[in-house]
Amino acid sequence: MLKSKTFVKKTRSGGVVKIVREHYLRDDIWCGSENCTECKQESAVLQRDACIESNLCSYPHYLIPDTNVLLQQIDVLEDPVIRNVIILQTVLQEVRHRSAPVYKRVKDMIHEKEKHFYTFTNEHHRETFIEREPGESANDCNDRAIRVAAKWYSQHLMKSQSDGDGLRVVLLTNDQGNKQKAEESSLLVYKCEEYIKSLIANPELVDRLALSNDDKNEISSSKVLFPEHLPLSKIQAGIKSGCFLQGTFRASRDNYLEATVFVQGEGEDSTEVLIQGLQNLNRAVNQDVVAVQLLPQSQWVAPSSVVLQDEGTAKDDSAEEEEEEEEKLKISAEVARKPTGKVVGIIKRNWRPFCGMLNVSQIKESTRHLFTPADRRIPRIRIETRQASALVGQRIMVAIDGWPKYSRYPNGHFVRSLGSAGDKDTEQEVLLLEHDVPHQPFSQAVLSFLPKMPWSITPEDMAKREDLRRLTVCSVDPPGCTDIDDALHCRQLDNGNLEVGVHIADVSHFIRPGNALDKEAANRGTTVYLCGKRIDMVPELLSSNLCSLRSDYILKLYFRGSWLLFHGFNFLLLPFFPSPPYVLVQASLTYAEAQMRIDDATKNDDITESLRGLNKLAKILKRQRIKKGALTLSSLEVRFHVDSETHDPIDLQTKELMETNSMVEEFMLLANISVAQKIYDEFPDCAMLRKHPAPPPSNYEILHKASKSKNVAIHTDSAKALADSLDMAKVDCFPYFNTLLRILATRCMMQAVYFCSGMDSDFHHYGLASPIYTHFTSPIRRYADIIVHRLLAVAIGADTTYPDLMDKHKQSALSNNLNYRHKMSQYAQRASVAFHTQLFFKSKGILNEEGFVLFVRKNAIIVLIPKFGLEGTGPTLKVEQHTFSIFDKVKVTISLDDSNIQHQKIRMALTHPVILGVSVPTPDVEPQAKKSKLDR
């Protein structure tokens, strides 16, 4: 049977066009129930015995949720208790239009066999198809479709009941009008909330109910705290005309009353608009896309340098306290004023489930509690739960439902519990979730693309590739490293030149473009190294075994090396070989071992000789780089000695840099630069490169301020000038000064990013002073390197291209994802280090150390402890007698402040210089005494 759907649509050019679509009705859409005798379905999805213990519906029944119920209460429906649900096609399509993430979750639920969810295509079923009536709105039409389908179902199932065992159909809707009409047509209908509450066997489901806007039992003080958000049409009109600006909302980590909105201007620059004060923040949450209106210039303020945390209670009427806090923020410094604005509307919410902990309310019987997210930029969330006592001390995940304008905090609901706080695995899980690091085990689809073990190079490959087994190749890496991607060799030729080769694992041989393994690696983007755990980008079989260049006497496939010929002090880059070689790794050494070998004059074997050659050449290369203006900056990296049994950190040391580190680095850099040049020459449009933009002069302010305080001149007009002036920056009696200055300089730098050569014109890498750069040398742990390998393979004729490789838009999107993953992995790594540092200090009690002042804030100083590479905040409050200046030497006590389990802090208290009211007395150095304090 043929029907047609007609509607009128607006075209992009402003015209109006009538669309007519044919719509077919069928007679063979089955109901999906096991019980049904009429339908000729092959396998029924809905069970015959669909019982859930409920005191409203004591008979077996199927549920039909309507769209709003599905959108809002998805968390409840995902619970394994809820089964035998019919999802109508109308409902599914509406969900798809309104929320893509919820749609994905619904699809996943439908595919899960144990949930017994059935999709009923009611719009194509002859008996449940309805046409829109004149005067009916789209919503009414959908509601009517749902009711008609429910009615049909109940009648249809009734037919198959022989003894009336009462298999019924229950419609779940929160819409009053719909419920009424359904009751009129004698359907069984309940509000979602009353139904869930009736499931007496599963009371925990009630907690997962999202609070809907209909709930009038909200705090009845309908005092409107926030200005109304403007509707989307007004916002769009305003943006077009220029009254409003659209940008991403970034809350401040330190100050809950302040935030910045980054507005994307033309090209790369973005303007920042400061937002201060709760009213102006107007319920925007971090990462939302918002519309801001600039305030008149007279109301512009400067960003506050006060550190403020939200200590408020759950009550809404603590507005007065907030106002006081806001007053503290107002600073009248004219110079420091920035464009300030207020949020007038939200364009797109970017809410995700947040990890954090529950702040149990003081009132004993209360079910409403405040949830404090781990991420400081997210406001606290009010949730309703009965299990508060069970959740205390646990890390939980909560999703936000909405933020009505009369509520001080957003409303949300509990999603799931992660484990007890402070527990290492839980904390690691929280870390990975908060930084959006994909860490699930690799799926079967991905693993199916791995080669079968035992694997060895096939004779065809051997024929195609060059045999370089005669070379002495060795790899030098950190201790305990299993994913070795690079190896070097160096030998003397007859004509006195030195031949050096850089060998990189040929990962692209195993990861072919387009398959599930490739897609997963592209999504992960990089391997994440946490303390004690490594989240691999590619499965372990490849990363630690087949691709890794270990010295286990198995022939390894290599990628092309870049061959360098040294003639005196200059080097020539030989053209790449047309066929990638294969080679045998002679030795894998650690940096320390390699260094020892070089220094040991008695050793003279091939490996040591080649190491010495490499070392010598590396030094030459480094000198050349410095001459061009490369920067050597410093950052404190720490290494943990982990107890083998408890896996707790026993000791914490800064990493030492040896000559061999630098040696490997130099050759890697050289390889990267030469490959970058080669792929750019071959593919000027779609090469994957890496750039490091020069920082704007404003970034250097802290550096200038710091150097001026010690009367040292730092020139920042060019990289070379900076490098030279850093080298010269020395202060008598203060040997650590240079390192400190370099540490500060690192903070001024911009992030290096990947980009596609066709989409950008600035290729310069500031830090390395190189006109072009890419990542080539670590394909096991970085996806960008795999792309570069593929490009290079095409360039030397060893492999074929595929369409996505040549598409510059796809490459650009890929590089954006890689940059995001790289950034997130760095944050995750830092957070992991911070966590382990805290664990370390937990066991140590109070320590007494020396440090240097890095930054001075209004009510605190940031102190750097070189021994541990630690940075912490020491409160100073109002300091009258003593002004702190940057780089002052101070003595502090370090201890772990675990009063707030979520944000355990390293607390530093000043012991020297002694300031009344601020410093604490130096604790006794007796370790015995310390221990006894701990035993308290």
Add this chain to the structure above:
Amino acid sequence: MATVQVSEAEKVYILHGIRDDLRVDGRGCEDYRHMEIETDVVSNTDGSSKVTLGHTVVLVGIKTEIGKPRPMVPDEGYLDFFVDCSANATPEFEGRGGEELGTELSNTLYRAFNNKHSLDLKSLCISPGEHCWVLYVDVLLLQCDGNLYDAISIAIKAALFNTKIPRVHISADDEGGREIELSDDPYDCVRLNVENVPCIVTLCKVGHRHVVDATLQEKACSVASLIMSVTHRGTVTCTRKVGGGSLDPESIFEMTEAGKRVGKALHAPLMKLLQQEESLGRKKQKVGFLS
């Protein structure tokens, strides 16, 4: 126009019959053949109709689009006619054969509608000088058996009656640009008032008398015809003479009077029929092209 070969004997027969007010198929001189009208036959269009007048079948489809008004009349919309003589009708129309006839027909239509009373063009205006509705009237000749003008004009009137123009509002942007907003409801539309739309009556002079709705055979016998478009009040909006023969001024006057009478009588039943069809609404049985 399609032609048929008529022998001398047939011509005499037809002439004598008409002299006695008796035509070959038994009609009187001022009678129309059996006419069937159906609207809303083409679902893609905003309005359509199909008219069968004896063996002449004409299909009209009207599409509404938003366009720029004519510079001379910025506050009016306009109609755009296009007549397609398809090869379906007769093999003579194959390729570009039907183009001449098509152009002639559309020109006549333009003239017939070229006055401000036939259709309220001001109601087609959306925002003066910038946007207006343009009605593209497309006529398709499916079968040709004489009297094309009449059939086409009736079909156009029916199609215009059937046209549903979507309701739009113009919202002003701050920059001065206009945003067109469409209403969500497919039933929310504007209908046209077709009271004043004229119908064309063709009178053919056969011998000393004139006939309305001539068949092809009768056409072959006539020397000249007068085409006039008449509104429901009897006003004549345009006249044309076609054919090689000459017409006496007196006969022209007579024919005009007859045309006015016939035309006036045509409108009322037509409107009644169209409204009756409309009132059937959903229950209407669609016949379409299957009978």
